[in-house]
Amino acid sequence: QRKNPFSSEDKLASKPVHTHRDPTYGRPPEGSQTEQRGKDAQSHVGKEVEELCLIIKSIGEVGEDGHVSVTFGQLFETYVTISNKVVGILLRARKHSLVHFEGEMLWQGKDDGVIITLL
Secondary structure: OOEOOOOOOOOEOOOOOOOOOOOOOOOOOOOOHHHHHHHHHHHHHHHHHHHHHHHHHHHOEEOOOOOEEEEHHHHHHHHOOOOOOHHHHHHHHHHOOOEEOOOOOOOOOOOOOOEEEEO
């Protein structure tokens, strides 16, 4: 309902949708410590994703399609000694199309048989 039924005028009740968005909206000011902390955190997570991919490559097996695969259980047991954020890093790696696995989330014990494929 874009028209106000209680108004005698034929005006739209809501304001028009703005198509121009400020590119700095929701971002810290340039050169601030907050911006630097964000960049440092992003760099750190990027390094963890790279390390995860190297671990998958080293402990996984090459399949018929040429991709390296490992089960979540095996990866969890290996990677948890390095970092307790294995699931979060896996989700980040999938977001960047570096790995593939079925399901939205992986749970220790329940999803130990899920195959994780390095792309």
